[in-house]
Amino acid sequence: MINDLWYKNAVIYCLSVATYMDSNGDGVGDFAGLMRRLDYLHGLGVTAIWLMPFQASPGRDDGYDISDYYNVDPRYGTLGDFVEFTHAAKQRGIRVIIDLVVNHTSNQHRWFKEARRDPTSQYRDWYVWSKKKPRNSRQGVVFPGVQKSTWSYDTVARAWYFHRFYDFQPDLNTASPHVQAEILKIMGFWIQLGVSGFRMDAVPFVIATKGPRAAQAPVEQYGMLRLMREFLQWRQGDAIILAEANVLPNTDMEYFGNDGDRMHMMFNFQVNQNLFYALAASDGRPLEQALEATRPRPKTAQWGTFLRNHDELDLGRLTRQQRETVFEAFGPDPAMQLYGRGIRRRLAPMLAGDRRRIELAYSLMFTLPGTPVLRYGDELGMGDDLALPERTCSRTPMQWSTEPNAGFTKSRKPVVPIVSGGPFGYEHVNAAQQRREPQSLLNWTERIIRMRKEVPEVGWGDFEIIQTRDTAVLALRYDWRNNSVLFVHNLAATPREISLSVGIAGEAGRLLVNLLSDDHSQARPGGKHSLLLEGYAYRWYRVGGLDYLLKRSDIDTEPAAAASKRVKIASRARSRGRPGGSAP
Numbered sequence: 001m002i003n004d005l006w007y008k009n010a011v012i013y014c015l016s017v018a019t020y021m022d023s024n025g026d027g028v029g030d031f032a033g034l035m036r037r038l039d040y041l042h043g044l045g046v047t048a049i050w051l052m053p054f055q056a057s058p059g060r061d062d063g064y065d066i067s068d069y070y071n072v073d074p075r076y077g078t079l080g081d082f083v084e085f086t087h088a089a090k091q092r093g094i095r096v097i098i099d100l101v102v103n104h105t106s107n108q109h110r111w112f113k114e115a116r117r118d119p120t121s122q123y124r125d126w127y128v129w130s131k132k133k134p135r136n137s138r139q140g141v142v143f144p145g146v147q148k149s150t151w152s153y154d155t156v157a158r159a160w161y162f163h164r165f166y167d168f169q170p171d172l173n174t175a176s177p178h179v180q181a182e183i184l185k186i187m188g189f190w191i192q193l194g195v196s197g198f199r200m201d202a203v204p205f206v207i208a209t210k211g212p213r214a215a216q217a218p219v220e221q222y223g224m225l226r227l228m229r230e231f232l233q234w235r236q237g238d239a240i241i242l243a244e245a246n247v248l249p250n251t252d253m254e255y256f257g258n259d260g261d262r263m264h265m266m267f268n269f270q271v272n273q274n275l276f277y278a279l280a281a282s283d284g285r286p287l288e289q290a291l292e293a294t295r296p297r298p299k300t301a302q303w304g305t306f307l308r309n310h311d312e313l314d315l316g317r318l319t320r321q322q323r324e325t326v327f328e329a330f331g332p333d334p335a336m337q338l339y340g341r342g343i344r345r346r347l348a349p350m351l352a353g354d355r356r357r358i359e360l361a362y363s364l365m366f367t368l369p370g371t372p373v374l375r376y377g378d379e380l381g382m383g384d385d386l387a388l389p390e391r392t393c394s395r396t397p398m399q400w401s402t403e404p405n406a407g408f409t410k411s412r413k414p415v416v417p418i419v420s421g422g423p424f425g426y427e428h429v430n431a432a433q434q435r436r437e438p439q440s441l442l443n444w445t446e447r448i449i450r451m452r453k454e455v456p457e458v459g460w461g462d463f464e465i466i467q468t469r470d471t472a473v474l475a476l477r478y479d480w481r482n483n484s485v486l487f488v489h490n491l492a493a494t495p496r497e498i499s500l501s502v503g504i505a506g507e508a509g510r511l512l513v514n515l516l517s518d519d520h521s522q523a524r525p526g527g528k529h530s531l532l533l534e535g536y537a538y539r540w541y542r543v544g545g546l547d548y549l550l551k552r553s554d555i556d557t558e559p560a561a562a563a564s565k566r567v568k569i570a571s572r573a574r575s576r577g578r579p580g581g582s583a584p
Contacts, residue, residue: 009459013046015376027411031081045449065106086194100198116157128162197240225262240264249293260298280329284474303370312342348381356536363538383424401432484543490533508544
């Protein structure tokens with residue numbers, strides 16, 4: 001079966017079954033409830049759903065501590081419920097990808113219980129042991145301030161076991177051929193039940209050699225990635241792996257493979273972190289550098305672009321000064337920060353609920369090279385609860401309506417407290433109200449998703465950074481199959497007037513057709529376009545094309561003074577909550 005590369009022009013929506021919709025009133029979301037919301041997701045326009053872990057688990061790390069890879073946690077339903085869900089999603093043209101968490105298991109997993117109890121067990125070698133506590137046990141801690149060591153003593157096994165994350169998550173010995181075979185079996189099982197791929201958790205740790213001797217200089221076993229890719233090609237040609245790998249750009253091709261024979265997709269952490277610096281400092285230059293650094297990739301490979309997800313906003317790749325700039329802008333209170341390197345807030349409160357900046361941020365995400373990945377609730381502008389520990393603060397239940405507990409559950413005790421009160425409480429931010437408001441963020445997101453899918457140049461084409469001579473204005477042009485699109489973003493709060501050359505010779509470059517409004521642009525004499533952008537403005541243009549527009553007499557030929565006045569009017573309109581001139 002040939003891979004149809006569906007992921008190149010997709011929109012992925014990440015959600016947790018536990019916090020999305022409760023159907024039976026026990027306070028926990030389930031697959032029956034999720035099925036009831038599939039039409040909502042279909043209407044939003046997403047093409048794939050990414051499910052966070054839902055397998056059997058003690059639930060000490062939001063399901064990332066799995067105790068049975070081949071079963072659904074009873075709180076969420078049964079395997080039958082899961083199959084019904086994947087079938088219902090397929091009927092609506094929505095694919096399902098699931099988390100593949102194989103760096104570690106729960107310490108309650110049968111494999112670990114047998115391994116610690118019997119030194120001769122076949123599962124003993126499935127984990128990483130040491131008779132003595134390694135000297136470097138405090139190195140490589142993933143959660144500073146919460147996790148003290150990467151080695152813990154087990155009184156039953158009378159040995160130390162390795163855990164890259166929490167002590168209740170012993171690492172699997174992924175170098176073992178038996179463990180590798182089991183990972184493929186896990187993938188094959190869920191493929192058979194209807195999934196279209198996996199978001200693979202902690203990939204650099206999965207492929208690294210482990211043990212007391214390897215801790216100083218672990219070696220990446222990239223061959224494992226090719227093994228997984230080949231297995232998927234054999235089982236289901238259009239299944240994918242989306243890798244969570246926060247690595248430096250000079251190792252990107254090791255994960256993709258020079259021939260595109262390893263990971264299909266990777267999250268672009270380098271661009272993500274520099275994007276937040278650009279938003280904080282109104283300076284697009286480091287973002288442009290990150291885009292160039294991550295440009296190389298095979299034709300079949302794709303980046304996953306994102307703003308926030310279920311983890312902290314990791315800023316570890318920025319310089320210290322850049323990181324402090326982002327902290328000051330978006331997380332000045334130490335309670336908003338986490339692990340000394342990140343921010344634990346959702347996007348909307350980070351941007352102080354400013355609709356202009358929220359639209360700008362999402363416009364950037366949808367138009368940067370790659371496939372956009374949305375976090376559930378961000379289409380509404382949901383907030384967080386900083387009173388909750390660590391990353392749980394941004395993992396609160398979906399806010400459906402003004403009913404008690406946001407319409408998520410009829411139970412008095414939801415699995416995680418609902419965000420209530422204040423500007424982001426469910427009383428003000430919920431899907432039911434926003435459905436009825438034409439200019440709501442929900443309806444804006446639906447329109448922007450539809451338009452993003454109509455510009456496949458972003459997913460398939462090559463990009464070029466267009467010089468604007470203004471560090472606060474980012475302009476990107478994409479070319480694919482003789483078609484071109486241009487995206488312009490003003491990162492600053494103040495209006496900007498720029499002059500730019502699209503870089504396409506002849507008549508084709510003289511007309512910019514605005515895809516989000518009637519504010520088109522005709523090049524001035526000399527072939528340059530003069531654009532006036534209000535604060536935090538964005539423009540989506542198709543370059544040339546739409547010949548009928550050439551015959552119109554109202555194509556952006558207004559004098560500069562009139563245009564400046566229009567920008568001021570649009571800015572005032574947007575500040576009052578109306579779409580102004582740049583919203584779709």
